Amino acid sequence: MSTKKLFDLTGRVALVTGASRGIGLSSAAALAAHGAKVLMNSRSAEDLAVCCQPLQAEGLAVEACPFDAFDIEKAAAAVDAIVAKEGHLDVVFLNAAIQARAPLMDFDSADFSRLVQANLVSQWEFGRHIARHMVRQGGGRIIFTGSILGFMGRENVTGYTASKTAIHGIVRQWSAELAGKGVTVNAIAPGYVKTQLTAALHNDEKFNTWLTTRTPLGRWATPEDMRGAIVYLASQESGYMTGQILTIDGGLTTTLL
Numbered sequence: 163m164s165t166k167k168l169f170d171l172t173g174r175v176a177l178v179t180g181a182s183r184g185i186g187l188s189s190a191a192a193l194a195a196h197g198a199k200v201l202m203n204s205r206s207a208e209d210l211a212v213c214c215q216p217l218q219a220e221g222l223a224v225e226a227c228p229f230d231a232f233d234i235e236k237a238a239a240a241v242d243a244i245v246a247k248e249g250h251l252d253v254v255f256l257n258a259a260i261q262a263r264a265p266l267m268d269f270d271s272a273d274f275s276r277l278v279q280a281n282l283v284s285q286w287e288f289g290r291h292i293a294r295h296m297v298r299q300g301g302g303r304i305i306f307t308g309s310i311l312g313f314m315g316r317e318n319v320t321g322y323t324a325s326k327t328a329i330h331g332i333v334r335q336w337s338a339e340l341a342g343k344g345v346t347v348n349a350i351a352p353g354y355v356k357t358q359l360t361a362a363l364h365n366d367e368k369f370n371t372w373l374t375t376r377t378p379l380g381r382w383a384t385p386e387d388m389r390g391a392i393v394y395l396a397s398q399e400s401g402y403m404t405g406q407i408l409t410i411d412g413g414l415t416t417t418l419l
């Protein structure tokens with residue numbers, strides 16, 4: 163048994179949604195660094211061009227793939243075009259999501275519907291469309307981004323928590339349906355990662371004190387803390403793992419500090 167070149171993604175085609183910043187950008191770069199051809203998605207062609215340029219200059223095979231990942235018709239058409247051009251799509255990291263914060267009693271019902279539509283319904287529609295391609299080609303890797311809020315309650319995030327908890331359920335349910343077809347389905351569940359999504363919390367002294375005290379590893383996560391798990395879940399080495407939620411949270415959800 164060879165242990166050479168573990169996590170080698172040469173020849174694989176990967177799509178990463180929400181790849182213009184944060185967890186998606188860091189993970190897309192890591193997938194490309196391990197040999198994959200990576201289609202980097204967000205809504206902004208300009209932002210993606212800025213992200214791709216330095217990676218292409220390093221010789222990595224990345225391409226901008228701008229579309230609204232929450233618009234199922236546009237997203238499905240984009241994936242059909244990728245499969246038509248590349249011949250296959252081996253890995254998808256369904257990572258783009260949005261957040262809105264307000265106390266439960268003040269939470270706008272329209273915001274709740276918007277979050278559930280973006281973070282759950284569109285992920286289900288788009289993921290299923292991709293799964294059809296993967297089943298047809300005989301296999302693939304579907305990776306979702308869950309959250310520790312899929313395990314634990316916290317104030318002000320009712321729409322996000324509902325959608326991420328359901329994503330964890332989808333991972334388990336899809337793994338049962340797709341395992342026999344060669345498609346694995348897993349997710350990462352990040353703790354608090356310093357990105358634009360959490361910008362409202364970065365300078366909140368009370369929150370920072372709570373987080374750094376409550377987290378055994380004593381700090382915010384960085385997007386780079388997530389990328390090794392994504393490379394693993396995309397690779398052949400995760401072939402016996404499906405239906406799992408991989409928590410990366412500095413120990414926050416496993417301790418009572």
Ligand SMILES: NC(=O)c1ccc[n+]([C@@H]2O[C@H](COP(=O)([O-])OP(=O)(O)OC[C@H]3O[C@@H](n4cnc5c(N)ncnc54)[C@H](OP(=O)(O)O)[C@@H]3O)[C@@H](O)[C@H]2O)c1
Nearest residue numbers: 180182183184185204205231258259307354355357358359
């Ligand atoms: N940060 C955290 O603490 C944390 C914790 C747990 C889970 N997560 C999850 O991790 C994932 C990434 O979060 P992040 O913190 O890296 O967020 P981020 O920095 O806000 O990045 C979000 C990315 O998604 C893209 N995006 C937003 N709407 C889109 C759409 N309709 N179509 C395509 N792309 C879209 C954004 O680009 P455009 O806006 O230009 O389209 C951007 O590239 C999310 O699923 C989030 O829920 C984050």
